[in-house]
Amino acid sequence: MxxxxxxxxxxxxxxxxxxxxxxxxxxxxxxxxxxxxxxxxxxxxxxxxxxxxxxxxxxxxxDGYTEPPAESQIQLRLLYPLKGETPSASEERNIGAVHRDVLAILAWRGLGLLSDPVIEAHDGGHASVMQITTLHQGKAREAVKAAMRGGDVPASKIELRVG
Missing domain, CATH: 2.20.140 (q64v53_bacfr protein fold)
Structure with a gap:
């Protein structure tokens, strides 16, 4: 693509x-x-x-379309904090649902890329982290919120951070 x-x-x-x-x-x-x-x-x-x-x-x-300049791209981190070092079966399902829902809404709105989830250390524990690369932080944040409202995973289960 x-x-x-x-x-x-x-x-x-x-x-x-x-x-x-x-x-x-x-x-x-x-x-x-x-x-x-x-x-x-x-x-x-x-x-x-x-x-x-x-x-x-x-x-x-x-028509004037190009790759976006690096300085225009914003990185957001979508985190799903885990109870342990590895996700439980229900956490795996939730992470998969969040990834599918957010990926779909970002794609349909041309808002950028979403990486596959990876496990990282986070606040003394671990989290599944998905990286969003976008040109518009505000619209990407709104898209993530919309994806969570339309999905099965409560929005309180995720965190969205810059960087």
Whole structure:
């Protein structure tokens, strides 16, 4: 998947594309950062997908879309504190649910990347940590809150921190 951004006077816009091998489709997702984007797809074999991706990149570049500058990217840490050094079965389920829910809402709104959960030392104990890389801290925070409201895991079970 390739994701490119353009900053205009009012907001960040994004365009991303990928080849869905299972469906045999070339998919384009685009919109304003923080709002649900639009999705289009067309049938494409793997051989065609490479050429379509190159054309997509060329068109994006012509329209002013680029990779976001490093100084514009913000890192957030989504923590699920654990009761022990490793997650229990119920904690594993909750971590998986949080990851799926947050990943989906970030993706649909073009808000950035979410890493897979990793166990780290945290406040004298351990936590499952997922790293969010985004261009808009406020909208990413709101998206995480929305994901938690719509999910099965209580928001009180997670922490969201900068850095």
């Amino acid at each position: 390739i994701t490119l951004y353009r900053r205009d006077e009012q907001a960040w816009n994004y365009r991303e594309a990928w080849h869905d091998e299972a469906a045999g489709e070339f998919v384009i997702h685009h919109g304003v950062l923080g709002a649900n984007g639009k999705l289009t797809s067309e049938k494409a074999a793997a051989e065609e997908a490479e050429q379509l991706l190159e054309s997509f990149i060329a068109q994006c570049r012509a």
